[in-house]
Amino acid sequence: MPLNIPVITRSPTSRRYTVHTDRQRWSAEQLAAVGHGRTVMEWAVRRGVREAALSCLNANFTPADIIVDEHPDGSVAMTGRVLCDGSDCHTAAQRRHYDAVEAFEAKTATEWAAKELNLAPGKVRVVQERVLPGRDRHRLRVPLGFVLAGAFCATAGGLMGRYDYAKPEGTSPGSDIEVWVGQNANSLFTQLANPSIVAGLLLVLYGIVRLLITKTTK
Ligand SMILES: [Zn+2]
Structure with missing residues:
Protein backbone atom coordinates (compact mmCIF):
# COMPACT_ATOMS: atom_id res chain seq x y z
CA MET A 1 0.00 0.00 0.00
CA VAL A 127 -1.34 17.53 8.64
CA GLN A 128 -4.50 17.24 6.58
CA GLU A 129 -5.96 19.59 4.03
CA ARG A 130 -7.91 22.45 5.60
CA VAL A 131 -11.59 21.52 5.85
CA LEU A 132 -13.82 24.20 4.29
CA PRO A 133 -15.22 26.50 6.98
CA GLY A 134 -19.01 26.68 7.37
CA ARG A 135 -19.53 29.86 5.33
CA ASP A 136 -17.71 28.46 2.29
CA ARG A 137 -19.60 25.20 2.55
CA HIS A 138 -22.88 27.14 2.54
CA ARG A 139 -21.80 29.16 -0.50
CA LEU A 140 -21.21 25.94 -2.40
CA ARG A 141 -24.33 24.22 -1.12
CA VAL A 142 -26.81 26.78 -2.54
CA PRO A 143 -25.80 26.46 -6.22
CA LEU A 144 -25.52 22.70 -5.82
CA GLY A 145 -29.11 22.75 -4.57
CA PHE A 146 -30.19 24.50 -7.78
CA VAL A 147 -28.41 21.90 -9.89
CA LEU A 148 -30.03 19.05 -7.98
CA ALA A 149 -33.52 20.61 -8.04
CA GLY A 150 -33.13 21.28 -11.78
CA ALA A 151 -32.02 17.72 -12.48
CA PHE A 152 -34.98 16.40 -10.48
CA CYS A 153 -37.40 18.70 -12.33
CA ALA A 154 -36.06 17.73 -15.76
CA THR A 155 -36.18 14.03 -14.88
CA ALA A 156 -39.76 14.37 -13.64
CA GLY A 157 -40.61 16.15 -16.92
CA GLY A 158 -39.07 13.33 -18.89
CA LEU A 159 -41.04 10.73 -16.94
CA MET A 160 -44.29 12.66 -17.34
CA GLY A 161 -43.69 12.88 -21.09
CA ARG A 162 -43.44 9.09 -21.20
CA TYR A 163 -46.56 8.50 -19.10
CA ASP A 164 -49.25 7.13 -21.36
CA TYR A 165 -52.57 6.06 -19.91
CA ALA A 166 -54.64 3.58 -21.91
CA LYS A 167 -58.27 3.26 -20.86
CA PRO A 168 -59.18 -0.40 -20.17
CA GLU A 169 -61.75 -1.96 -22.51
CA GLY A 170 -65.41 -1.35 -21.64
CA THR A 171 -64.84 1.40 -19.05
CA SER A 172 -65.80 5.05 -19.25
CA PRO A 173 -64.44 8.11 -17.37
CA GLY A 174 -68.01 8.94 -16.29
CA SER A 175 -68.54 5.74 -14.30
CA ASP A 176 -65.02 4.70 -13.23
CA ILE A 177 -63.05 7.07 -11.00
CA GLU A 178 -59.74 5.35 -11.80
CA VAL A 179 -60.23 5.83 -15.53
CA TRP A 180 -61.19 9.47 -14.96
CA VAL A 181 -58.02 10.12 -12.86
CA GLY A 182 -55.87 8.24 -15.37
CA GLN A 183 -57.08 10.16 -18.38
CA ASN A 184 -56.87 13.55 -16.66
CA ALA A 185 -53.38 12.80 -15.36
CA ASN A 186 -52.41 11.78 -18.87
CA SER A 187 -53.45 15.10 -20.41
CA LEU A 188 -52.01 17.12 -17.50
CA PHE A 189 -48.66 15.32 -17.75
CA THR A 190 -48.56 15.83 -21.51
CA GLN A 191 -48.96 19.57 -20.96
CA LEU A 192 -46.44 19.72 -18.09
CA ALA A 193 -43.70 17.49 -19.50
CA ASN A 194 -41.90 19.93 -21.79
CA PRO A 195 -42.13 23.01 -19.51
CA SER A 196 -40.74 20.88 -16.66
CA ILE A 197 -37.78 19.78 -18.75
CA VAL A 198 -37.08 23.37 -19.83
CA ALA A 199 -37.44 24.73 -16.28
CA GLY A 200 -35.25 21.92 -14.95
CA LEU A 201 -32.50 22.58 -17.48
CA LEU A 202 -32.64 26.33 -16.73
CA LEU A 203 -32.26 25.58 -13.01
CA VAL A 204 -29.26 23.34 -13.71
CA LEU A 205 -27.67 26.06 -15.85
CA TYR A 206 -28.33 28.70 -13.20
CA GLY A 207 -26.80 26.44 -10.53
CA ILE A 208 -23.68 25.85 -12.64
CA VAL A 209 -23.25 29.57 -13.33
CA ARG A 210 -23.55 30.35 -9.61
CA LEU A 211 -21.11 27.58 -8.81
CA LEU A 212 -18.58 29.06 -11.25
CA ILE A 213 -19.09 32.55 -9.80
CA THR A 214 -18.62 31.19 -6.27
CA LYS A 215 -15.40 29.42 -7.30
CA THR A 216 -13.91 32.46 -9.07
CA THR A 217 -14.77 34.95 -6.32
CA LYS A 218 -13.37 32.77 -3.56
ZN1 LIG B 1 8.97 13.56 -1.89
Whole structure:
Protein backbone atom coordinates (compact mmCIF):
# COMPACT_ATOMS: atom_id res chain seq x y z
CA MET A 1 0.00 0.00 0.00
CA PRO A 2 2.12 2.96 -1.19
CA LEU A 3 1.20 6.06 0.78
CA ASN A 4 2.45 9.62 1.28
CA ILE A 5 1.98 11.09 4.73
CA PRO A 6 2.38 14.84 5.24
CA VAL A 7 3.78 15.64 8.68
CA ILE A 8 4.69 18.79 10.56
CA THR A 9 7.07 19.23 13.48
CA ARG A 10 5.96 21.21 16.51
CA SER A 11 8.03 23.63 18.58
CA PRO A 12 10.76 24.68 18.76
CA THR A 13 10.66 24.88 14.95
CA SER A 14 7.74 24.07 12.67
CA ARG A 15 8.96 22.23 9.60
CA ARG A 16 7.08 20.26 6.99
CA TYR A 17 8.01 16.83 5.66
CA THR A 18 6.42 13.95 3.81
CA VAL A 19 6.89 10.29 4.67
CA HIS A 20 6.87 8.24 1.45
CA THR A 21 6.00 4.75 2.55
CA ASP A 22 4.86 1.30 1.52
CA ARG A 23 3.77 -1.55 3.77
CA GLN A 24 3.27 -5.11 2.59
CA ARG A 25 2.41 -8.31 4.39
CA TRP A 26 3.30 -11.61 2.78
CA SER A 27 2.08 -14.99 4.02
CA ALA A 28 4.48 -17.87 4.71
CA GLU A 29 3.28 -19.51 1.46
CA GLN A 30 3.92 -16.35 -0.56
CA LEU A 31 7.42 -16.09 0.88
CA ALA A 32 8.12 -19.77 0.21
CA ALA A 33 6.80 -19.54 -3.35
CA VAL A 34 9.76 -17.43 -4.50
CA GLY A 35 13.41 -18.19 -3.90
CA HIS A 36 14.96 -15.76 -1.36
CA GLY A 37 11.44 -14.71 -0.31
CA ARG A 38 12.47 -11.90 2.04
CA THR A 39 14.89 -10.36 -0.42
CA VAL A 40 12.20 -10.36 -3.10
CA MET A 41 9.73 -8.91 -0.62
CA GLU A 42 12.13 -6.15 0.43
CA TRP A 43 12.69 -5.32 -3.22
CA ALA A 44 8.90 -5.09 -3.69
CA VAL A 45 8.56 -2.77 -0.69
CA ARG A 46 11.36 -0.50 -1.92
CA ARG A 47 9.65 -0.35 -5.29
CA GLY A 48 6.38 0.51 -3.50
CA VAL A 49 8.06 3.47 -1.79
CA ARG A 50 9.28 4.75 -5.16
CA GLU A 51 5.82 4.25 -6.65
CA ALA A 52 4.25 6.29 -3.86
CA ALA A 53 5.84 9.41 -5.38
CA LEU A 54 7.16 8.71 -8.86
CA SER A 55 8.30 12.27 -9.51
CA CYS A 56 10.08 12.71 -6.18
CA LEU A 57 13.87 12.49 -6.13
CA ASN A 58 13.99 11.61 -2.43
CA ALA A 59 11.53 8.72 -2.82
CA ASN A 60 13.45 7.43 -5.82
CA PHE A 61 17.06 7.81 -4.72
CA THR A 62 17.16 7.75 -0.90
CA PRO A 63 17.39 4.14 0.30
CA ALA A 64 14.21 3.41 2.25
CA ASP A 65 14.41 2.52 5.93
CA ILE A 66 13.00 -1.01 6.19
CA ILE A 67 11.25 -2.31 9.30
CA VAL A 68 10.33 -5.97 9.51
CA ASP A 69 7.58 -7.46 11.69
CA GLU A 70 7.40 -11.22 11.99
CA HIS A 71 4.07 -12.78 12.87
CA PRO A 72 3.44 -16.12 14.67
CA ASP A 73 1.68 -17.54 11.59
CA GLY A 74 4.88 -17.23 9.57
CA SER A 75 3.76 -14.17 7.66
CA VAL A 76 6.01 -11.13 7.48
CA ALA A 77 5.07 -7.47 7.35
CA MET A 78 7.60 -5.05 5.94
CA THR A 79 7.40 -1.27 5.97
CA GLY A 80 9.68 0.96 3.93
CA ARG A 81 9.89 4.70 4.60
CA VAL A 82 11.73 7.72 3.22
CA LEU A 83 11.59 11.15 4.84
CA CYS A 84 11.22 13.88 2.21
CA ASP A 85 11.48 17.66 2.65
CA GLY A 86 10.05 18.59 -0.78
CA SER A 87 7.24 21.12 -0.55
CA ASP A 88 5.50 19.75 -3.67
CA CYS A 89 5.23 16.32 -2.08
CA HIS A 90 3.88 17.85 1.12
CA THR A 91 1.19 19.85 -0.68
CA ALA A 92 0.10 16.90 -2.82
CA ALA A 93 0.01 14.50 0.13
CA GLN A 94 -2.30 16.77 2.10
CA ARG A 95 -5.13 16.24 -0.36
CA ARG A 96 -5.56 12.63 0.63
CA HIS A 97 -8.00 11.56 3.32
CA TYR A 98 -7.22 8.29 5.01
CA ASP A 99 -9.27 5.19 5.70
CA ALA A 100 -8.80 3.37 9.03
CA VAL A 101 -5.79 1.28 7.96
CA GLU A 102 -4.08 4.28 6.35
CA ALA A 103 -4.77 6.40 9.44
CA PHE A 104 -2.95 3.81 11.55
CA GLU A 105 -0.10 3.79 9.05
CA ALA A 106 0.01 7.60 9.19
CA LYS A 107 0.29 7.53 12.98
CA THR A 108 3.17 5.08 13.02
CA ALA A 109 4.84 7.17 10.31
CA THR A 110 4.80 10.22 12.62
CA GLU A 111 6.53 8.19 15.34
CA TRP A 112 9.13 7.01 12.85
CA ALA A 113 9.67 10.57 11.54
CA ALA A 114 10.13 11.87 15.08
CA LYS A 115 12.86 9.30 15.64
CA GLU A 116 14.55 10.22 12.35
CA LEU A 117 14.51 13.89 13.32
CA ASN A 118 15.63 13.25 16.92
CA LEU A 119 12.40 14.66 18.32
CA ALA A 120 10.05 13.40 21.02
CA PRO A 121 7.21 11.26 19.52
CA GLY A 122 4.55 13.92 20.27
CA LYS A 123 6.47 16.61 18.40
CA VAL A 124 5.48 15.35 14.95
CA ARG A 125 1.91 15.17 13.72
CA VAL A 126 0.03 14.50 10.48
CA VAL A 127 -1.34 17.53 8.64
CA GLN A 128 -4.50 17.24 6.58
CA GLU A 129 -5.96 19.59 4.03
CA ARG A 130 -7.91 22.45 5.60
CA VAL A 131 -11.59 21.52 5.85
CA LEU A 132 -13.82 24.20 4.29
CA PRO A 133 -15.22 26.50 6.98
CA GLY A 134 -19.01 26.68 7.37
CA ARG A 135 -19.53 29.86 5.33
CA ASP A 136 -17.71 28.46 2.29
CA ARG A 137 -19.60 25.20 2.55
CA HIS A 138 -22.88 27.14 2.54
CA ARG A 139 -21.80 29.16 -0.50
CA LEU A 140 -21.21 25.94 -2.40
CA ARG A 141 -24.33 24.22 -1.12
CA VAL A 142 -26.81 26.78 -2.54
CA PRO A 143 -25.80 26.46 -6.22
CA LEU A 144 -25.52 22.70 -5.82
CA GLY A 145 -29.11 22.75 -4.57
CA PHE A 146 -30.19 24.50 -7.78
CA VAL A 147 -28.41 21.90 -9.89
CA LEU A 148 -30.03 19.05 -7.98
CA ALA A 149 -33.52 20.61 -8.04
CA GLY A 150 -33.13 21.28 -11.78
CA ALA A 151 -32.02 17.72 -12.48
CA PHE A 152 -34.98 16.40 -10.48
CA CYS A 153 -37.40 18.70 -12.33
CA ALA A 154 -36.06 17.73 -15.76
CA THR A 155 -36.18 14.03 -14.88
CA ALA A 156 -39.76 14.37 -13.64
CA GLY A 157 -40.61 16.15 -16.92
CA GLY A 158 -39.07 13.33 -18.89
CA LEU A 159 -41.04 10.73 -16.94
CA MET A 160 -44.29 12.66 -17.34
CA GLY A 161 -43.69 12.88 -21.09
CA ARG A 162 -43.44 9.09 -21.20
CA TYR A 163 -46.56 8.50 -19.10
CA ASP A 164 -49.25 7.13 -21.36
CA TYR A 165 -52.57 6.06 -19.91
CA ALA A 166 -54.64 3.58 -21.91
CA LYS A 167 -58.27 3.26 -20.86
CA PRO A 168 -59.18 -0.40 -20.17
CA GLU A 169 -61.75 -1.96 -22.51
CA GLY A 170 -65.41 -1.35 -21.64
CA THR A 171 -64.84 1.40 -19.05
CA SER A 172 -65.80 5.05 -19.25
CA PRO A 173 -64.44 8.11 -17.37
CA GLY A 174 -68.01 8.94 -16.29
CA SER A 175 -68.54 5.74 -14.30
CA ASP A 176 -65.02 4.70 -13.23
CA ILE A 177 -63.05 7.07 -11.00
CA GLU A 178 -59.74 5.35 -11.80
CA VAL A 179 -60.23 5.83 -15.53
CA TRP A 180 -61.19 9.47 -14.96
CA VAL A 181 -58.02 10.12 -12.86
CA GLY A 182 -55.87 8.24 -15.37
CA GLN A 183 -57.08 10.16 -18.38
CA ASN A 184 -56.87 13.55 -16.66
CA ALA A 185 -53.38 12.80 -15.36
CA ASN A 186 -52.41 11.78 -18.87
CA SER A 187 -53.45 15.10 -20.41
CA LEU A 188 -52.01 17.12 -17.50
CA PHE A 189 -48.66 15.32 -17.75
CA THR A 190 -48.56 15.83 -21.51
CA GLN A 191 -48.96 19.57 -20.96
CA LEU A 192 -46.44 19.72 -18.09
CA ALA A 193 -43.70 17.49 -19.50
CA ASN A 194 -41.90 19.93 -21.79
CA PRO A 195 -42.13 23.01 -19.51
CA SER A 196 -40.74 20.88 -16.66
CA ILE A 197 -37.78 19.78 -18.75
CA VAL A 198 -37.08 23.37 -19.83
CA ALA A 199 -37.44 24.73 -16.28
CA GLY A 200 -35.25 21.92 -14.95
CA LEU A 201 -32.50 22.58 -17.48
CA LEU A 202 -32.64 26.33 -16.73
CA LEU A 203 -32.26 25.58 -13.01
CA VAL A 204 -29.26 23.34 -13.71
CA LEU A 205 -27.67 26.06 -15.85
CA TYR A 206 -28.33 28.70 -13.20
CA GLY A 207 -26.80 26.44 -10.53
CA ILE A 208 -23.68 25.85 -12.64
CA VAL A 209 -23.25 29.57 -13.33
CA ARG A 210 -23.55 30.35 -9.61
CA LEU A 211 -21.11 27.58 -8.81
CA LEU A 212 -18.58 29.06 -11.25
CA ILE A 213 -19.09 32.55 -9.80
CA THR A 214 -18.62 31.19 -6.27
CA LYS A 215 -15.40 29.42 -7.30
CA THR A 216 -13.91 32.46 -9.07
CA THR A 217 -14.77 34.95 -6.32
CA LYS A 218 -13.37 32.77 -3.56
ZN1 LIG B 1 8.97 13.56 -1.89
